[in-house]
Amino acid sequence: MDALEAVTTMLVEVESTISSMQAVRDGLLAVGSRLAVEVAEHADSRDEADLALRTVAAEFAAALRISDRTVQRRMTDASFLVERFPLVWRAQGAGLISAGHARVICDAGEHLEDAADRDAFSVELIGFAETESANRVARRARRVAERFQSRPIDDRHKDARKKRGVWVRDLPDGMAELGLRGPAALVHGAFDRITQMAKTVRDQTVRDQTDSTDSTDSTYSRTLDQIRADIALDLLLTGAPAGHDSANGLLAALTARVSVTVPVTTLMGRGTTPAELNGCTPIDPVTARRLAGAASGWDRILTHPITGALLTVDRYRPSADLKRHLRARDQRCRFPTCGYPPSHCDIDHHHDAARGGPTAESNLGHLCRRHHVLKHQTPWHVEPVTDGLYAWTSPTGQVYIDRPPPPNTVTFTEDASPAPF
Template sequence: MTANRVGGEVGREAPTPSQAIALSRYAEALDLSHAADIARTRALADLGHAALHNARRDGARGLASDMELRSVAAEAAGMARLTDRRLQGEIDHAMTVIDDYPTVFDAWVQRRIERGHVDLVVRVGAGVPAAVRDSFAEAAIGVCERDVPSRVRGALETLAARLHTQTFTERHKTAVAERCVRVFHGTDGMSNLVASLPTVIAAGMLDRLTQMGQSVKDARVAGTGGAGAGGADAAGRGAGADAGESSAADAAEAGEPADTRTMDQLRADILGDLVLGGAPVVDPTYGTDRAGGLGAIRARVQVAVAAETLMGKDENPAEAVGAGLVDADTVQRLARQVSEWDRLFIDPVIRTPVEIDTYRPTASMKKLLMVRDQHCRFPGCRRAAIRCEIDHTIDYALGGHTHIFNLAHLCQRHHSMKQFTKWEVRQIGGGVLEWTSPLGRTYREDVPMPAVCFTIDTASPPRDAGSGGPPTDEPPPF
């Protein structure tokens, strides 16, 4: 804005009428959003309270109470077009806010603080003992009133640590017991691998990866026997060089070009090499005549890929079921490591069902169901089929047949919910499932859209490939 001298004083231009109207509308929108957030939180908490009340009324405890929460979350998720896991998390959060932090909720209602403040107080307060929770909440409100949510986290964490009844050392021992590794799938065939570790271990791992990365980078400087190779040797010894670093020095002597990877890329590549190619130091069989029992463990990934892609005729991505897309080069490298391919035969027109008299489906039926379902068949759930259980839609004990169209993959969460709550499911043909909620709403779960489509090449019929891996000039025998 420009300054104008009015009556001997410097003033600022007043907002134009259109700006004033827009600001007024924005203020109204903020009021509506605030009221909606408050109403949604109360409604979600009421859902959770009603579910727990029904469980207590029926004399249920423990697992049955959780089943009631799962059931009502699934019902609400259908209304909101969200996943039931997310809805149950929101219900738990709403009950925590209203039941455990009533003063914080009241401050939110009065608009002394914002929703971001409330979420942050609940998150930081999760580690605060119940005995000092009220004191923490009162002090936290004062902290939140002074600044925006993104700037008060540190102050809230300091407050929580000061009020905690245990020492930091005691709390650290508890936290170490909860160390874990998780993967979060992203886009463009990439994922984030996140490890929750003691800080000293995490910092040491990063430092170690950095030293190893620098050794690899130094070792692969172009030329033989020069300063690059010698520098790498010295750096490797200083960092505790291992076989991987020695092989890098050998590469330098062979005259390979300089390594152009960034340090971030090097750290990521080395971490993958160590995890996939190494063995745990606690493996009692490591160092004998093989990598050891634990070191021989290999990861499993369920991939749906077209034969054309495996043959190298196109570069279409494959699908890692339950995760995301995988590039063609990676899939082709994985395929070359497969020692045997199994064929799946099914009528391409009527999809003739397979049935047996025993409780457990045959291996062929399991493979067919894996291809058909791809993931858990509860509406909205995308847990990969390899992480699910095969469920009889009509219970086997109640006369249900072990038949392709009476079987479907369900994750443990939704399998147990089907068994212990009033959710009902039936198959209406073609592998399509129809779910009915306790309140009578119906949800149709169609057969997943196939990630690949197989066609017959009449011009060059496939030859018998034998029992080994797929030949390079024809599709693998599925």
């Protein structure tokens, strides 16, 4: 018991220190945002102001080896905490509350416009947060915030609706998460409908298997969550968007599209190297073979059997050879730390074609729109080196080398032993 008490005490101290250091980091990120704002004050347009923020975020991100989109979001969140809720930030810095507590307090008070109201709101919640968990603080914070709201909830909901969106987060073992943010009534309604469908499928399957002597159907073994997930994906992949479609059903005619890279040995069932989905996450060979069997055509990527280096790309129906070669080589945006796939990128001339830059592999690379704009309209610039390597120079003069990721292929080692007679 003495040892447990000692470990618990140390754990509390460590968590307090981590919270304090996170507050320090937020302060530095907020300073970065302030530097960008000072530059933006001399800008002639809103676009130039946004580019100033992107430039600072890219400088931080390249040095930290983090996506600059992630850093820019952190800068925005840090500025929001430091400038609008300074009491919460200081409490976190003092180790009185955690970053989780600070986040739920700020989220609940996001729409409080008066500084005095925010301070009063913060004082009440900080005292509560010192002795309660973040999830309990979140519930109370939403209730307390309503007392200080100067705008009706209808107006606030209209603003909140602008933040609706959908996103994907890759997971290990060929899995991924699909997230959705939208009006609560619609999201809960959609979840309830999917749940009703899942329960109907489960109950019907149970009845069918009870009445049948053949118990080979594996559907009965699925949990309610699994059936819910299967139905949701089935609806998203095959359902018609009735609320948005045109008279001639153009939206309903669209089908899902993904890019899969699979070694030929895996495709033949003779290898264990996983396939890759959209150049960013492994998937199982069974799924890859099913997708390959249903595909109307393949890009064949030829690699060196020893080094794995990309040699060439062809297709049984040749078209746009250079574009396919670049997609196979780059696999993502070529700005350091960015992971956007080629399908979401522009093909950029590193040396402007209008100024004599050749339309050749050595002068072309994929850049997402964000970094394409960053390259052309900020002090960031790029120079091709060799073999698909690019040297990016930041506004502070730091140089970052971006290498294309190795192809998802199989390599072999040379057998140095003498051949038998």
